[in-house]
Amino acid sequence: MNAAASASASVVPSGITYREAAHEAIRAALRADERVFLMGEDVGQYGGCYAVSKGLLDEFGPERIRDTPLSESAFVGAGIGAALGGMRPVVEIMTVNFSLLALDQILNNAATLCHMSGGQLNVPLVIRMATGAGRQLAAQHSHSLEGWYAHIPGLRIVAPATVDDARWMLAAALACPDPVLLFEHIFLYNMQGQLTAAVEGVNIDHAAIRRPGRDVVLITYGGSLHKCLTAAEQLATEGIEAEVIDLRTLRPLDDETIMRSVRRIRRAVIVDEGWRSGSLAAEITTRIVEQAFYDLDAPVSRVCSAEVPVPYAPHLEEAALPNPARIIDTVRNVVAQSEGK
Amino acid sequence: MNAVAPAEVTREHGLLLLREMLRIRCFEDRCAQLYGESKIRGFLHLYNGEEAVAVGAMQGLGAEDAIVSTYREHGHAIARGLTMNAIMAELYGKQTGSSRGRGGSMHIFDSSKRFYGGNAIVGGGLPVSIGLALAQKLQQRPAITACFFGEGAVAEGEFHESLNLAALWHLPVLFLCENNFYAMGTALARSESEIDIAAKARSYRLEAAAIDGMDVCAVETAVRAATERIRRGEGPVFLEMRTFRFRAHSMFDAQLYREKAETEAWQKRGPIISLTTRLKTAGLMSEADYQRLEREARTEVEESVAFAERSDWEPLSDLERFVFAERTQ
Numbered sequence: 256m257n258a259a260a261s262a263s264a265s266v267v268p269s270g271i272t273y274r275e276a277a278h279e280a281i282r283a284a285l286r287a288d289e290r291v292f293l294m295g296e297d298v299g300q301y302g303g304c305y306a307v308s309k310g311l312l313d314e315f316g317p318e319r320i321r322d323t324p325l326s327e328s329a330f331v332g333a334g335i336g337a338a339l340g341g342m343r344p345v346v347e348i349m350t351v352n353f354s355l356l357a358l359d360q361i362l363n364n365a366a367t368l369c370h371m372s373g374g375q376l377n378v379p380l381v382i383r384m385a386t387g388a389g390r391q392l393a394a395q396h397s398h399s400l401e402g403w404y405a406h407i408p409g410l411r412i413v414a415p416a417t418v419d420d421a422r423w424m425l426a427a428a429l430a431c432p433d434p435v436l437l438f439e440h441i442f443l444y445n446m447q448g449q450l451t452a453a454v455e456g457v458n459i460d461h462a463a464i465r466r467p468g469r470d471v472v473l474i475t476y477g478g479s480l481h482k483c484l485t486a487a488e489q490l491a492t493e494g495i496e497a498e499v500i501d502l503r504t505l506r507p508l509d510d511e512t513i514m515r516s517v518r519r520i521r522r523a524v525i526v527d528e529g530w531r532s533g534s535l536a537a538e539i540t541t542r543i544v545e546q547a548f549y550d551l552d553a554p555v556s557r558v559c560s561a562e563v564p565v566p567y568a569p570h571l572e573e574a575a576l577p578n579p580a581r582i583i584d585t586v587r588n589v590v591a592q593s594e595g596k
Numbered sequence: 597m598n599a600v601a602p603a604e605v606t607r608e609h610g611l612l613l614l615r616e617m618l619r620i621r622c623f624e625d626r627c628a629q630l631y632g633e634s635k636i637r638g639f640l641h642l643y644n645g646e647e648a649v650a651v652g653a654m655q656g657l658g659a660e661d662a663i664v665s666t667y668r669e670h671g672h673a674i675a676r677g678l679t680m681n682a683i684m685a686e687l688y689g690k691q692t693g694s695s696r697g698r699g700g701s702m703h704i705f706d707s708s709k710r711f712y713g714g715n716a717i718v719g720g721g722l723p724v725s726i727g728l729a730l731a732q733k734l735q736q737r738p739a740i741t742a743c744f745f746g747e748g749a750v751a752e753g754e755f756h757e758s759l760n761l762a763a764l765w766h767l768p769v770l771f772l773c774e775n776n777f778y779a780m781g782t783a784l785a786r787s788e789s790e791i792d793i794a795a796k797a798r799s800y801r802l803e804a805a806a807i808d809g810m811d812v813c814a815v816e817t818a819v820r821a822a823t824e825r826i827r828r829g830e831g832p833v834f835l836e837m838r839t840f841r842f843r844a845h846s847m848f849d850a851q852l853y854r855e856k857a858e859t860e861a862w863q864k865r866g867p868i869i870s871l872t873t874r875l876k877t878a879g880l881m882s883e884a885d886y887q888r889l890e891r892e893a894r895t896e897v898e899e900s901v902a903f904a905e906r907s908d909w910e911p912l913s914d915l916e917r918f919v920f921a922e923r924t925q
Contacts, residue, residue: 318734340732342735
């Protein structure tokens with residue numbers, strides 16, 4: 256069951272897909288700025304592993320829609336060099352799983368050159384990659400490592416979770432003088448939504464409240480957003496109104512939006528497809544404890560992936576990942592703990 | 597390109613080459629002293645013995661060209677025209693250093709000189725050089741990118757990925773492999789099944805040659821020929837510069853992996869002594885000329901030490917600056 260697709264499809268039966276929105280974002284960026292080019296494995300003739308760049312080769316040609324060999328380190332490093340040289344590259348790494356082959360370039364060059372050069376250099380590079388599990392692709396193709404990347408100073412990490420953000424966040428990322436890693440959850444590509452024409456003030460700085468509530472705040476991002484929205488609908492039938500925060504940007508974190516909701520609602524559950532230990536959820540929990548401890552009515556809870564490499568078999572994989580049922584159970588537990596306070 | 601005739605050297609040009617090599621040698625010798633005095637800390641990799649590569653190569657590179665370098669880059673930086681003051685102050689960790697004290701010896705940068713520094717991960721600069729060259733090509737600029745790296749990088753995947761991309765995309769890159777025969781303590785033959793590095797480059801359909809990296813004139817001639825070829829749009833070139841470092845890998849190296857006799861043999865044909873002999877034999881330079889050049893180099897180095905000594909530390913309040921850009925390109 257694709258919770259993401261069903262959640263949004265029930266809300267908006269028509270519109271454009273996340274895939275189309277991401278495609279339009281790249282196309283608009285290529286049209287707007289001749290310094291922009293797209294580079295990665297199978298982005299050209301194949302049309303993109305997730306068909307995001309289909310048709311762009313015909314429109315923009317092989318210099319700007321640049322197929323690369325399976326050389327993640329070299330083409331990510333080439334993106335860094337091209338950014339230093341005055342271009343605005345969009346590098347597509349097919350999935351976050353393969354980004355590990357380019358980790359040296361991302362961490363030791365993209366994230367550090369500005370600082371190591373005393374601010375002389377900056378790297379205006381966008382790296383897009385698919386992330387997440389849920390398709391029975393087993394351990395090597397199911398990672399959610401955006402929380403890992405969010406550990407690194409010098410990087411900006413964004414995770415568009417709606418068609419509007421898929422369409423509009425890329426331009427903000429390209430306007431940024433720093434390296435931006437943009438994570439697209441594999442379950443979002445087929446999601447349909449209504450695109451807002453020319454959204455004002457789309458940024459890569461702030462979280463967004465996707466559903467207002469009063470009893471518990473669900474803090475999440477990316478593919479898990481739609482699991483949270485599904486859970487929130489179910490909880491509402493039980494009389495529990497969940498507020499849902501879509502982080503949008505995982506580094507730097509928007510503490511202000513998080514704490515404002517936490518202080519008002521006093522109960523928080525964090526939903527993160529990363530492994531629990533050392534996760535983004537752990538970081539957010541700590542920040543809540545540091546900044547809003549005395550406002551809490553119950554301990555902060557987390558719904559994360561089980562601490563195993565993601566397994567293949569459908570029942571095992573489903574049990575390993577956050578899902579609406581686990582989110583609902585966790586919320587019920589948090590609310591029950593604090594009843595009567 | 598192996599067959600390029602040795603360049604005729606004029607007095608003026610010969611003295612320029614010697615002057616540049618002496619500046620680097622004096623700078624490096626002084627750095628070793630300052631390390632002993634704990635004025636310089638961290639890792640310090642000195643360039644003694646390899647001066648001909650940096651000095652010869654820079655003769656063929658213009659202000660518009662981009663340079664990517666390694667952690668043994670003081671010589672590249674000096675030859676590229678960075679001031680000794682900025683470099684020495686960086687080694688001291690001072691605010692007036694090229695990276696305001698955030699880089700140290702291994703991370704010297706100067707964006708105004710298109711000197712993209714100071715990469716301390718072996719092979720890590722190679723992909724960056726591909727991107728700089730790609731930008732030059734896409735912008736249809738006449739510039740090229742020169743990438744220095746050691747023979748140790750040949751064992752890294754990034755070497756092979758980058759050479760392939762350069763050839764595949766016909767990029768204006770000059771690969772300058774400084775083969776000093778030891779990757780820290782590992783001799784080339786102990787780490788590579790094929791020790792002919794130029795042959796590896798040719799397997800990627802790159803124009804490649806091995807050059808005597810102890811002969812500054814041979815380096816200059818080869819680099820000029822290579823850059824002209826690249827500027828004509830004939831694709832990337834790979835030059836293996838055979839050289840030797842006279843000092844240890846870093847300041848923590850007892851050099852147990854090589855015989856003293858090997859180092860001494862290379863020192864006899866070192867770049868400075870070779871050029872000095874050549875210029876004197878040809879009657880182009882006197883001992884007094886040499887003494888003057890050396891004195892001037894020492895003076896410049898001492899001035900940089902004084903500059904670093906009197907420079908301020910970056911304030912602690914600026915600790916978290918430059919994580920994100922404060923200006924756009």
